[in-house]
Amino acid sequence: MSNTKNLFDKVWDLHTVKTLDSGQDQLLIGLHLIHEVTSPQAFEMLRDRDLKVMFPERTMATVDHIVPTQNQARPFEDNLAEQMMSAIEKNCREFGITLLDVDDVRQGIVHVVGPEQGLTQPGMTIVCGDSHTSTHGAFGSIALGIGTSQVAHVLATQTMALGRPNVRQVKVNGELGPGVTAKDVTLYIIRKLGVQGGVGYAYEYAGDVFDRMSMEERMTVCNMSIEGGARCGYINPDQTTIDYLEGRPFSPKGAAFDKAAEWWLSLASGPDAQFDDVVEFDAADIEPTVTWGITPAQSVGVSENLAPISSYPEDEQTLIKEAFRYMELEENQPIKGQKIDVAFIGSCTNSRISDLREAAKVVEGRQVSDHVKALVVPGSQLVRKQAMEEGLDKIFIDAGFEWREAGCSMCLAMNPDKLVGNELCASSSNRNFKGRQGSPTGRTLLMSPTMVAAAAINGCVTDVREMLSAVTA
């Protein structure tokens, strides 16, 4: 039988409570993740109106943005950070919400913890007051970043008002070259479609490149959907999804798991599914990619030179000139060889165990360049523990990396980890905005964790493929 509905529409329809007078849908939310930054004002709104949390068991809290990655002793040295931690502890206690606090081994970056615990499952609607909630779409869920007022709406009613976006299928077929990672795929898509190319759309990532990816790689791709302007991104559930979820703490167990798995697979967009738009890319065209500018779309393949300003459309040239000025880079120069000051492996995009394993392969037996400050920040305490069991911490420390506690760290620098002055940072995170890494004049080059590792070793932007071939030779 023909099935023209895509996954997005199936999941949306299932969760629609009603259509509101404004024309927006009232959407039921299956999982609400909260953290310390965007929730305190929401709980105050509830108190002001004398409201309760409608489904406290469908809300899970952890702490990540503000958490120091060195000295985690309470009270935190930063009094403002301590106030925020105390606030989420009090709010969760008072409203009956489970909190994975810093003394809980399950604590970590909210988008690492959700999947790791099996909280994130296919077919769910998932929201969090954080734009990188799009990460959870890797499981075939509708996962959306929301603002604090909406956090209050979801706490009080387990629903929110939302207009339905269109769905664009983004296909990448073919074989990725050696050393080309999920991060390169997502940076390439954003480069091609632009930072606002996805406005009005949910992205369905399809094609054999995504089919072959692990769940962790899929999370990296979906994580950065927001950087392309998409409201969210997802990948259809398949056997890889089911294998990942089996045995996780919050996954269904026994017969319920089999029933769940059958339902999950039934949600996938069928071969006749309709989309509002389809774009297709060839995997062979993607090389290790590095951003050079101040938006995630301003990137080049590592072997390319930066394009001349005149090659950009006229209405973009002001922004391009500003990017060159801010980054202290020049048109026509190669990005390879560009000296860096800091190397950061971490963030909700690339702090998972597989990221650390791949980076460690590049680092093993080598030394971080003398002039580089390098740090590895695992995405969760469980990732950290696993990495230490595998001896990855030793590889990083021996090479001269700092080995830190779990947290958001230098991705957005709401904690003590910050760039200083106009330092240039090779970063596995997701945003290269002006001032993003904590110094108003700090500069960020986004790249994959293996590319960050290579840059840390050589002290400059490096084509990791050259180092990988040395490893395997």
Next chain:
Amino acid sequence: MTKIESITGTGIPLLLDDIDTDRIIPARFLRCVTFEGLGEHAFEDDRIQDPDHPFDKPQYQNASILLGGRNFGCGSSREHAPQSLIRWGIKAIIAESYAEIFFGNCTSLGVPAVCAPRETLEVLNREIQDHPDQELTVDLTTMKIRCGDQEFDCTLPENARSALISGTYDFLAQLLKSESEIKERAASVPYFTSFA
């Protein structure tokens, strides 16, 4: 809630593309448990680096209509961004386009974020710079921007427009009305009932 049918006030020009929410309110100011006091830190790092930043210019200090470029408010979902603009004094935004989370945040806080084509923005930009005291009106009933004798079309998705002009942009009250339907819907979603 207050019905928002039109906003009148002087303008402040910031006709730049891809202004992200980290620039509107840098992350260090998110270390807070209320939104109070965010107004004075709007665009703080940009202002430090640009002595000519419009948010520091005396002629724009009472402005309430912000003029932006393309993809305004991209990046982080932080509601702190529109909250800081509101506390600075902004009541409406005119830009070429918006990032969606930012747009949603603005709407739910009662700030119309309307779109206008580049040509309109450039005319308004010149007008505001040449005549900072000139009042503009963003009229949501006619979807027109008025500036002196001139009138321009603007756009706003119908659901946002109807929420603002009917005073129902804080959706919480509406959402709360559906408690029984919410519970009924939840009972039909397999994972809400643990796949029983």
